[in-house]
Amino acid sequence: MSGATRNIYKLFVGNLPWTIGNKELQLYFSKFGHxxxxxxxxxxxxxxxxxxxxxxxSTRDGFNSASNQNTHTLEGRVLNIQAANN
Structure with a gap:
């Protein structure tokens, strides 16, 4: 599959605590997949x-696993998760 035709499994994550950076965001979501x-x-x-x-x-499974979880909480804040518009 070429990069142009490959699906992108991207989530918008809202209501992040101000203390969260790229590394912390990646660490939290890595439990759902790569x-x-x-x-x-x-x-x-x-x-x-x-x-x-x-x-x-990188995979649909990780995207679906994170998307299907009812509630995401990071440092006491409930996150707003939805599929991103590419």
Whole structure:
């Protein structure tokens, strides 16, 4: 399968605690499957987290496992998880 036709298993993750960075986001979601990318979105001027990010899984199984879990909690905050619009 070429990269152009491969599905991307990407989740939007909202309501992130401001203390969470890329490594922590990847670590949390890696329990569902291999995470190929985890990015917290930061305000470029202030350098602070915008409290959301994106997680990309390398397999559909990891994506589905994370998507199908009812509640995700990280540092006491319930996360908002949904399929990302590519």
């Amino acid at each position: 995470v190929s990318s985890a990015q917290v979105v930061f305000d470029k001027q202030q350098g602070l987290s915008k409290s959301y990010g994106f997680v990309t899984f």
